[in-house]
Amino acid sequence: MIELERPADLIPWVGKEIGVSDWSLIDQDKISRFAELTGDDHWIHVDVERASREMPGGKTIAHGFYTLSLIPYLVRSVYRIRVRGKGLNYGLNKVRYTSPVPVNSRVRLRQTIRAAEMVEGGVRVTSDCVIEIEGQERPALVAEFLMLVYDK
Numbered sequence: 001m002i003e004l005e006r007p008a009d010l011i012p013w014v015g016k017e018i019g020v021s022d023w024s025l026i027d028q029d030k031i032s033r034f035a036e037l038t039g040d041d042h043w044i045h046v047d048v049e050r051a052s053r054e055m056p057g058g059k060t061i062a063h064g065f066y067t068l069s070l071i072p073y074l075v076r077s078v079y080r081i082r083v084r085g086k087g088l089n090y091g092l093n094k095v096r097y098t099s100p101v102p103v104n105s106r107v108r109l110r111q112t113i114r115a116a117e118m119v120e121g122g123v124r125v126t127s128d129c130v131i132e133i134e135g136q137e138r139p140a141l142v143a144e145f146l147m148l149v150y151d152k
Helices: 007-013 028-038 048-054 064-069 071-075
Strands: 002-004 016-020 024-026 079-081 087-097 105-119 122-133 141-150
Touching: 002 007, 007 016, 007 079, 007 105, 007 122, 007 141, 028 064, 064 071, 064 087, 064 141, 071 105, 071 122, 071 141
Parallel strands: 002 079
Antiparallel strands: 016 105, 024 105, 087 141, 105 122, 122 141
16 A cells, blocks of 8 residues: 555656555445445346346346445555545546456456646546456456545
8 A cells, every 4th residue: 555645645646556456355245235225226236046047157246336436445455645634536537347247256446646636725636447356357447537635
């Protein structure tokens, strides 16, 4: 994990890979809870028995939005800013889901800082985020993610 002192310390990382997160297990309980919270209970996510018969590989798959929503969590094991205020998700410039995430897979984030600009009270960071699936060549998704990190 990279330790930074303040948000502006992200600026020298522009154009560089800042790091790779720890692995995170995507199990059926997490997928089912996401389905319950969002109302997206399509059988490909929650019906283990039907998926065993009808899905390639015989497994349920994680929601694309669930996988995307892991970025802020996974970033926590890539870098840490010691002296900072709030951080806000600012949006996404693009997202591509390139491979499904089968249940009981482990995923991790590979993050490159694309841009970091000073804004009033902090830094607006644009990151290239790749969610990798353990043992697979194709990632689950690629996204250009924006975040505001404020000074303390």
